[in-house]
Amino acid sequence: MKVTFLGTGTSQGIPVIGSNHPVCLSSDFKDKRLRVSVLIEWDNYIYVVDCGPDFRQQMLKVNCKKIDGILFTHEHADHTAGLDDIRPFFYRQGNIPIYAKKRVLKSLRRRFDYIFTEENKYPGAPSVEQHKIKNKPFTLGNLEIVPVKGYHNQLSVYGFKFNDFAYLTDIKTIENEEIEKIRGVKVLVINALRYKPHESHFNLEEALDFINKVNPDTAYLTHISHLLGFHEEVQSTLPKNVFLAYDNLQITI
Ligand SMILES: [Zn+2]
Numbered sequence: 001m002k003v004t005f006l007g008t009g010t011s012q013g014i015p016v017i018g019s020n021h022p023v024c025l026s027s028d029f030k031d032k033r034l035r036v037s038v039l040i041e042w043d044n045y046i047y048v049v050d051c052g053p054d055f056r057q058q059m060l061k062v063n064c065k066k067i068d069g070i071l072f073t074h075e076h077a078d079h080t081a082g083l084d085d086i087r088p089f090f091y092r093q094g095n096i097p098i099y100a101k102k103r104v105l106k107s108l109r110r111r112f113d114y115i116f117t118e119e120n121k122y123p124g125a126p127s128v129e130q131h132k133i134k135n136k137p138f139t140l141g142n143l144e145i146v147p148v149k150g151y152h153n154q155l156s157v158y159g160f161k162f163n164d165f166a167y168l169t170d171i172k173t174i175e176n177e178e179i180e181k182i183r184g185v186k187v188l189v190i191n192a193l194r195y196k197p198h199e200s201h202f203n204l205e206e207a208l209d210f211i212n213k214v215n216p217d218t219a220y221l222t223h224i225s226h227l228l229g230f231h232e233e234v235q236s237t238l239p240k241n242v243f244l245a246y247d248n249l250q251i252t253i
C-alpha cells in the first residue's frame with residue numbers, strides 16, 4: 001500500500017493569505033501546506049480521504065488519472081469544498097463513489113445540491129454514488145476498512161483503518177474502545193494543530209499522548225497550523241518514531 005500526503009495543513013493552509021508570520025514566509029517547501037487529504041493506493045485501487053478546496057491542485061500534482069472513491073471524515077469545508085473538481089473523473093469514469101456518514105451526506109447534498117439533484121440537472125455537473133457508512137467495517141475493493149470514531153469538539157468524525165495504516169484527523173477526544181481498533185497499527189496519522197490547546201483539535205502534547213496509547217511503529221502528524229512552527233525545528237523535538245508529515249510525502253506500508 002502506498003500513501004501520498006496531498007495536504008497537511010489546517011483549514012486556512014500555510015501560508016495563510018496575507019500573513020507575515022515567519023512560518024508563512026518560510027522558503028522551506030515543507031512549510032507550505034495545502035488542506036489535508038491523503039491518496040491511498042493498493043493493487044489497482046486508488047482512494048482519496050477528503051476532498052478539500054485544494055483537490056484540483058493536488059490531483060494535478062500527483063498526476064492522478066482515476067479515483068475509485070472518496071471517503072469523508074466530516075463535512076467541514078477544508079475537507080469537502082473541492083467536490084466540484086471531481087468533474088474530470090466523472091466524465092471519464094461515471095458516477096464517483098463517495099463514502100460518509102448520514103449527517104455528512106446530508107450536508108453535502110445541501111451544499112452541492114446541483115451535484116445530487118436528479119431533476120433538470122445542469123449539463124456538465126458531476127454525479128456521485130452515495131455510500132452511507134456507519135461505525136462498522138465496510139469494503140473498498142478487496143479491503144476491509146474500519147471506521148474509527150472520534151470527536152471534533154461536539155462533532156463526531158471518522159478516521160479510517162486500512163489494514164496496517166490508520167488515518168485520523170480533526171480529533172479532540174476519542175473513546176478507549178475506538179483506540180483499541182487501531183492499537184499497535186504499523187503507521188498512524190493523527191492531527192496536531194499547534195502547541196496551545198484548541199477546543200476542537202489535538203495540540204502537539206495531546207497528539208503525542210494519543211500516539212503513546214495507540215503505540216504504532218511510526219506516527220505522522222498532520223492538519224498543522226503555522227503556529228506549530230518551522231517544520232525542521234519542530235521535527236527535531238519529536239520522539240524518534242514520530243514525524244511531521246509534509247505535502248507530497250509518500251510512504252509505503
Ligand atoms: Zn479540518
Ligand SMILES: [Zn+2]
Nearest residue numbers: 074076152170
Ligand atoms: Zn474540521
